[in-house]
Amino acid sequence: MTKTLHHRACHLCEAICGLTIETTEVDGDLRITSIKGDAQDTFSRGHICPKAVALQDIQNDPDRLRQPMLRVGSEWQPVEWEDAFNLVAERLAGIQARHGQNAVAVYQGNPSVHNYGLMTHSNYFLGLLKTRNRFSATSVDQLPHHLTSHLMYGHGLLLPIPDIDHTDFMLILGGNPLASNGSIMTVPDVEKRLKAIQARGGKARAAAKRRRWPISICSCVPVAMRRCCSGCSTPCSPKA
Numbered sequence: 001m002t003k004t005l006h007h008r009a010c011h012l013c014e015a016i017c018g019l020t021i022e023t024t025e026v027d028g029d030l031r032i033t034s035i036k037g038d039a040q041d042t043f044s045r046g047h048i049c050p051k052a053v054a055l056q057d058i059q060n061d062p063d064r065l066r067q068p069m070l071r072v073g074s075e076w077q078p079v080e081w082e083d084a085f086n087l088v089a090e091r092l093a094g095i096q097a098r099h100g101q102n103a104v105a106v107y108q109g110n111p112s113v114h115n116y117g118l119m120t121h122s123n124y125f126l127g128l129l130k131t132r133n134r135f136s137a138t139s140v141d142q143l144p145h146h147l148t149s150h151l152m153y154g155h156g157l158l159l160p161i162p163d164i165d166h167t168d169f170m171l172i173l174g175g176n177p178l179a180s181n182g183s184i185m186t187v188p189d190v191e192k193r194l195k196a197i198q199a200r201g202g203k204a205r206a207a208a209k210r211r212r213w214p215i216s217i218c219s220c221v222p223v224a225m226r227r228c229c230s231g232c233s234t235p236c237s238p239k240a
């Protein structure tokens with residue numbers, strides 16, 4: 001039995017926490033046996049959230065697709081990647097030829113932003129598809145952020161990062177970093193960092209529309225901000 005430690009960054013959100021992943025090899029069978037926050041990562045300082053702990057469940061899931069499968073009648077048969085790509089290209093082109101370009105819709109989830117292949121090639125592919133039916137969690141997540149960056153800085157990905165470790169006053173408009181884990185701000189371990197603002201005599205305040213997010217302005221951020229958003233009955237002294 002051979003145990004090996006790997007140091008990696010979590011690719012599930014923009015907080016990019018450092019991970020320590022232990023793999024164990026037994027008789028040629030390699031398994032992930034532990035995923036922990038990397039205490040030596042100077043950025044995330046050992047922080048990890050439940051999503052990253054569950055990565056091993058995805059990796060080891062016996063139902064995980066590890067190669068393309070083709071449905072033939074009621075059966076699923078493994079096929080080579082080359083054949084799968086050719087079939088997909090042929091079918092997509094056929095659908096668009098018969099029903100128009102918008103007959104094909106695309107959905108991209110958050111992890112696709114953390115995959116080199118998709119980052120570098122998906123826009124070319126989408127450009128070739130020329131469909132206006134593109135769906136993504138972005139539209140209910142951070143699209144206003146991209147639009148603001150586009151209008152102010154000329155590119156949707158020029159996202160300003162708040163200097164949370166040095167600010168004395170942090171005002172958060174329309175967001176809840178305790179729910180998003182500091183994603184998009186690239187602030188791992190955001191709860192401790194918000195508390196640190198208060199510990200050095202500063203303030204953190206959050207404001208959001210009541211109908212969209214059940215907080216207005218809390219005088220007891222950051223702890224109450226989480227409680228407000230989870231809908232518990234703990235009063236948070238909102239000041240509308």
Ligand code: SF4
Nearest residue numbers: 010013016017049052
């Ligand atoms: S906060 Fe984001 S980067 Fe950090 S462990 Fe969770 S999903 Fe991964």
